[in-house]
Amino acid sequence: MNKVLILAAAAVTAFAQQGFDFKVLDKLGANATESTNITLDGNTLKLASAFLGDDKDVKDVVKNLKGIYIRSFEFAKSGQYKEADLAPLRAYLKSPRWNKIVDVKETDETSEIYLLPLANGQLGGLAIISAEPKELTVVFIEGVLNMDDIGKLSGNMGIPEINLPKDEKKSGKTKKE
């Protein structure tokens, strides 16, 4: 009986520690006119780092990351995605390991930022959900970060500005015909 309980507890722990499957968010973009879908796992991040040249700030932030996942969608009109499709991600982030540090709700917009605290003041991840009527962005960064890294991420850090006007913003995206 004890063995069964131990096995069950181990299974629950393993399940809880499993990462989030971002495929479940793909249906959010079913009606999107533009979508940015970026999945960079640990190996790809290491490969990318090798091509960063002398960009020390970016290298420092990226060196301990296990993954970066971006899902960003733009819609021609409001009501083109279901809030319910975000429920699996919100449920995942509701686990006690994650702290919601920002929760801004305006008329028809929400911004949420979650951090995964670790020991020694470090972080195990960062998640951002930004939902507007015609735009939805999910950012999920997995791996060891510190607060300085978050500061660097919100600063310029030598990253080229890709925040173009609304109608043509962001490169590396797919545009639906």
Added chain:
Amino acid sequence: MSFEGDLRSALRREPAPEGFAARVLAKTAAAERAVVVPFRGMPLTLAMAAGLIVALMIPPGLHEYKQRQRGIEAKDQLMVALSITRVQLKQARGKIRQGTRAKL
């Protein structure tokens, strides 16, 4: 002479000239050597050697090229991802400031 006699005379068996068989065999062997050695054997060997050299040289170069292309693509995606993250963090910070000012 009768017709039968003429025919028998025409078809009579005559021994081959001396050395005929040896000359025929020598010519056949020379012809075989001329065809097989210079026109088949050598080019095939050369083609195989060239193929082997190419097979040994191209894959490392091709792998390196593909790896480089993957790296550049990954770096570009990383920069886009970091840029989107920065925009989202800035937007959230802006909303918090707006909210704080509104409360004050």
